[in-house]
Amino acid sequence: MAKKDGLDQEVRRVIYKFILQHPGLHLNELSRKLCIPVSTINYHLNCLKKIEALITKSEGRYVRYYVTKKIGSRDTTIINLLRKDVPLRIVVFLLLYPDSSQIKISRYLGRHSTTIAFHLEKLIGKDIVEHSPNGTEINYRVKSQEDIFQILLRYHESLLQDSVDNIAYA
Secondary structure, three states, X not given: OOHHHOOOOHHHHHHHHHHXXXXXXXXXXHHHHHOOOHHHHHHHHHHHHHOOOEEEEEEOOEEEEEEOOOOOHXXXXXXXXXXXXXXXXXXXXXXXXXXXXXXXXXXXHOOOHHHHHHHHHHHXXXXXXXXXXXXXXXXXXXXXXXXXXXXXXHOHHHHHHHHHHHHHOO
């Protein structure tokens, strides 16, 4: 690759290609998965950002990295949430069992109902999940099922691996 494109160093190319395949990872995840020290990763990420090869999206205390022009803003929002185990499991559950109640989701995932409520509110706030009253309970469903399904298909290896990693490092 040409020197002027910023991908002249092997480490930078490795990082760039990895982020292309695994969008939405944060600094420590990249360091751990690529076995490159945090300071080295950070330096190369800043170089890639400077040449506009990468964009970042802040989420709480994390800054997540994406390859420029390879992923839309809506997809980054969805991927940011699906990088977390509980929201990912809720979304997959709702794709399989639409119009489920919070209690049903809680029982199936083995999580306290307040934990499920917290994550459902985040998913609703990001326009990923919608709810509708059904008698005495509220039912939830994935709003844009096809879009979410496509993201899960496109990045399934990355998202599933991260979910396994989250359990291993918990």
